[in-house]
Amino acid sequence: MTATMQTSTIDIWADEILANPHEAFTELREQAPVVYLKHSDVWALTRYAEIREALGSWEDFSSTRVAFNPQMNEVLTGTTLASDPPLHTQLRATLSENLTPRALRDLKVTIDEKADRIVADAVSRGTFDAVTDLAQELPLQIVLDLIGVQGEVRDKILGWGAAAFNLLGPMNERAQQSFPLAGELFEWTHGMEGDKLAEGSIGRAIFDAGARGDIPPELCGHIIHQYLAAGMDTTIGAIANAIRLFGENPDQFAKVKEDPTLIPAAFNEVLRMEAAMHAQGRGTTRDVTVGDTVIPEGSQVAVLFYAGNRDPRHYDNPDAFLVERNPVDHLTFGYGVHGCAGQGLAKLEAHAVIEAFCRRVDSFEIGEPTVTLNNTSRSLGSLPVTSLVAA
Ligand code: HEM
Numbered sequence: 001m002t003a004t005m006q007t008s009t010i011d012i013w014a015d016e017i018l019a020n021p022h023e024a025f026t027e028l029r030e031q032a033p034v035v036y037l038k039h040s041d042v043w044a045l046t047r048y049a050e051i052r053e054a055l056g057s058w059e060d061f062s063s064t065r066v067a068f069n070p071q072m073n074e075v076l077t078g079t080t081l082a083s084d085p086p087l088h089t090q091l092r093a094t095l096s097e098n099l100t101p102r103a104l105r106d107l108k109v110t111i112d113e114k115a116d117r118i119v120a121d122a123v124s125r126g127t128f129d130a131v132t133d134l135a136q137e138l139p140l141q142i143v144l145d146l147i148g149v150q151g152e153v154r155d156k157i158l159g160w161g162a163a164a165f166n167l168l169g170p171m172n173e174r175a176q177q178s179f180p181l182a183g184e185l186f187e188w189t190h191g192m193e194g195d196k197l198a199e200g201s202i203g204r205a206i207f208d209a210g211a212r213g214d215i216p217p218e219l220c221g222h223i224i225h226q227y228l229a230a231g232m233d234t235t236i237g238a239i240a241n242a243i244r245l246f247g248e249n250p251d252q253f254a255k256v257k258e259d260p261t262l263i264p265a266a267f268n269e270v271l272r273m274e275a276a277m278h279a280q281g282r283g284t285t286r287d288v289t290v291g292d293t294v295i296p297e298g299s300q301v302a303v304l305f306y307a308g309n310r311d312p313r314h315y316d317n318p319d320a321f322l323v324e325r326n327p328v329d330h331l332t333f334g335y336g337v338h339g340c341a342g343q344g345l346a347k348l349e350a351h352a353v354i355e356a357f358c359r360r361v362d363s364f365e366i367g368e369p370t371v372t373l374n375n376t377s378r379s380l381g382s383l384p385v386t387s388l389v390a391a
Pocket residue numbers: 063066080081082092095226227228230231232234235238275276277280331332333334335337338339340341342343345346
């Protein structure tokens with residue numbers, strides 16, 4: 001504890017803040033770059049520069065406390081997400097091998113075709129739900145293709161992904177209720193038989209590498225688990241938020257429609273405006289000074305992506321959605337050694353949906369969205385698209 005320590009009674013996992021974090025996160029950011037949250041015994045990093053610095057300093061901010069509860073950190077021990085170098089470097093190499101731009105190149109055609117079919121189908125209905133009819137469909141199909149399974153687990157997967165994200169939060173009711181579903185996901189990924197996965201799939205390649213002894217066989221289930229848990233809610237949330245932000249800003253939608261080369265920049269702006277994750281955990285390995293504050297060794301830290309992405313010290317007019325801004329340095333994919341391993345895939349998927357949507361829709365209106373409360377990921381539950389004018 002130091003004289004300059006700033007504290008707050010805000011509970012960042014309260015329902016109303018999970019539903020709409022912006023007001024509370026702005027308050028915390030404008031209070032100080034580091035604020036001790038009394039309710040959760042957590043040190044929140046709130047400003048862009050400090051967040052980026054911390055994400056880049058794994059020696060001081062360890063991922064062994066990536067979750068906000070000890071049980072989950074224990075379960076995650078030895079995974080890419082929850083380890084530090086040098087172990088992390090070794091695990092990450094195996095995990096990201098199948099997600100490099102080269103490895104993804106062949107997937108682009110498939111993703112574009114699937115995205116176009118999904119958008120065409122939704123648009124043909126006249127009114128539709130942008131979450132269930134559109135945003136969920138592509139990541140679901142792609143992640144199942146990637147792993148090489150279809151059918152039997154499809155209906156369960158969305159629930160499993162949400163449960164995994166709930167368990168990264170503090171051990172509140174939402175987390176406790178998620179144990180059975182998260183356990184099912186764990187059993188499924190770790191009980192998988194590689195030779196039953198589709199030939200040519202990435203899942204099959206991972207198990208083949210395990211069988212050859214190229215990677216420890218016990219890692220195969222972990223890798224599939226990470227693809228599944230990390231690749232679903234995040235991408236679904238981002239696609240749904242793209243449609244919402246275009247619906248709220250028709251002038252910006254018109255710009256992208258007129259010039260589709262703006263799609264990558266527009267998607268970066270979607271990610272900056274609405275981070276897919278609410279907060280991510282780290283643990284201090286020593287006393288760490290941030291600004292005027294010393295965060296004691298062994299503290300639980302929360303990185304507030306939402307607050308950093310809208311920091312006026314880094315982005316002009318940060319609350320405005322501007323598709324030409326192209327904020328390539330947003331924090332939503334994280335930064336440093338843990339920076340999202342699947343961001344190439346997420347971009348392929350989102351760009352494909354936005355491209356098909358711009359091509360097939362002239363203008364549209366949206367209704368009131370609902371938010372599915374989750375301890376870590378922030379997903380819309382529904383987003384009605386009404387008064388659609390198809391192109
Ligand atoms: C818009 C979509 C996505 C967002 C916003 C996102 C966000 C993130 C963030 C913030 C991290 C860093 C976590 C940390 O620092 O503790 C991360 C890590 C990771 N992501 Fe993503 N992600 C997305 C999509 C995906 C997809 C599609 C996959 C794969 C199928 C994926 C796989 C991973 C993996 C494996 C990690 C762990 C990397 C490591 O610990 O080294 N993500 N993601």
